[in-house]
Amino acid sequence: MFSKILIANRGEIACRIIRTLKKMGIASVALYTKADEDSLHVSLADEAYCIGEGLASESYLDTQKIFDVVYKSGAEAIHPGYGFLSENATFAKACEEKGIVFIGPRAEHMEAFGLKHTARSLAESNNVPLLPGSSLLLDLDEAIVEAKRIGYPVMLKSTAGGGGIGMQLCYDEQALCDAYASVKRLSENNFSNGGMFLEKYVEHARHIEVQVFGDGKGYVATLGERDCSVQRRNQKVIEETPAPFLHVKTREALFSAARTLCESVKYLSAGTVEFVYDTQSEQFYFLEVNTRLQVEHGVTEEVSGIDLVRWMITQAYGHNPELYEYKHMPHGHSIQVRVYAEDPMKNFQPSSGVLTHVHFAPSIRVDSFIETGLNVSSFYDPMIAKLIVKENTRENALAKMAQAIKETRIDGIETNLDYLGAIVAGDVFQAGKQTTKFLNTFRFAPQSIDILRPGTHTTVQDYPGRIGYWDIGVPPSGPYDNLSFRYANALVGNSDDAAGLEIAIAGPTLRFNYDGVIALCGAVIDAFIDGVKVGMNQALHVKAGSVLKTQKKYTRKALEATLPCEGALMCLCI
Secondary structure: OOOEEEEOOOHHHHHHHHHHHHHHOOEEEEEEOHHHOOOHHHHHOOEEEEOOOOOHHHOOOOHHHHHHHHHHHOOOEEEOOOOOOOOOHHHHHHHHHOOOEEOOOOHHHHHHHHOHHHHHHHHHHOOOOEOOEOOOOOOHHHHHHHHHHHOOOEEEEEOOOOOOOOEEEEOOHHHHHHHHHHHHHHHHHHHOOOOEEEEEOOOOEEEEEEEEEEEOOOOEEEEEEEEEEEEEOOEEEEEEEOOOOOOHHHHHHHHHHHHHHHHOOOOEEEEEEEEEEEOOOOEEEEEEEEOOOOOOHHHHHHHHOOOHHHHHHHHHHOOOOHHHHOOOOOOOEEEEEEEEOEEHHHOOEEOOEEOOEEEOOOOOEEEEOOOOOOEEOOOOOOEEEEEEEEEOOHHHHHHHHHHHHHHOEEEOOOOOHHHHHHHHHOHHHHOOOOOOOHHHOOOOOOOOEEEEEOOEEEEEEOOOOOOOOHHHOOOOOOOOOHHHHHHHHHHOOOOOOOOEEEEEEEOOEEEEOOOEEEEEEEOOOEEEEOOEEEOOOOEEEEOOOOEEEEEOOOOOOOEEEEEEEOOEEEEEEO
């Protein structure tokens, strides 16, 4: 077996691979940039080498720097994880030429499936069901002709790349004309390949994928399917296995199609064959093959009882007897949610900064690289964690995931945790009726407020505050006017110790993202909700989207306002 393996990746997947290597007694070599130097994968690894400042193009995508570390560390093999160089045939070939084992499919497999239009041709020759589509497009004029032949709506796709980049849904000719240059530019900039083709778009579709694993000699095992229909901008958000409410004959047909396609090229190592399933016709069609480990591989591991990373390593070494012994008999149901550093209330704008507190729910699987004190960089993909649960039934797995999201806290930056919780709790996902368009119309109203203007001397306080530390030189804190503070809390049903804002000079302007109740107590001020003046010392109901504007009138003592948040009411003390 290998004695030392380099992980040509970062973050969560690097941590995942390193932990498996430790179990196997294999030394690990990590790569990192200065932007990543506090990442958990750096401290977990046996050796770690800095390869740049932060830009991926000058670090994790710089093959020469990676090979330099291989030679310096004495690593015998490279595991690419996913993303970055994991599906780069040129890199895989270079590893082979340099006598370094590339843990993954062969370069020829990446070339066969790496371009979507060639993968379609391979699928067609093996009688795998295909959506109506075109060959590579020469120009916009040909795209218009082909779209009319196929019939709108169509999906304009880059033949290279993945992750939802280089795809645009077109409902008519004008949309196609508007999208053509943009998709081509994205394809050239992200994948150095401007090739595009058209494919018929299924209006009511589920995204079903089959996990495969091959020995490189013609034997391919299918390890189950996953439903990845919950997507935003063509990027997966939640995955689960087994796919809910899928007919057993359909499942068997999916397995057979995936196996036939991969056996035709004598596929090696882990891979995923993706399909679109039409919920109206109950037919499925080939989409693409991902020649790498998938982000969502964890749910398959949970119900199958195998370690896909371990399988990849043993297969790369040339001996993986477990592959031939495996019979797919899934145990239980597993769900994964992807936690992103982004703000759902600001069009999912990426968020970065120092994590002031990180706590993951106990008794679940967490694949992550973050911890309290880590600085989340803006250089890389915003996914910072994956929460994975497994239970004996889907119903129990849903309940466990809902609880896990509630018990997980990531402070210091914005995340999509509440957004994920709302999806999981929603009727559509609970019923297993999600499609790829589900999130397009999903309404999310978090129990939060946006600070449009902070005011002057606005602080967060609670009662009685910090007391009992005078003996070590720390003075007491808490609300200036604790009587009015507690009265405001009582008006809206809070406990005495509920936190809030206290503003001593000039009040803030706040926008509410949910229906709530507030109370203004203390010194008399002028306050307006959506331009309408409101009174003091009473419970005031506000609607989602409403704006509270406070203006200083008197400053002889503090003024207090309270509102609810997450079921426990939060005070705003002015």
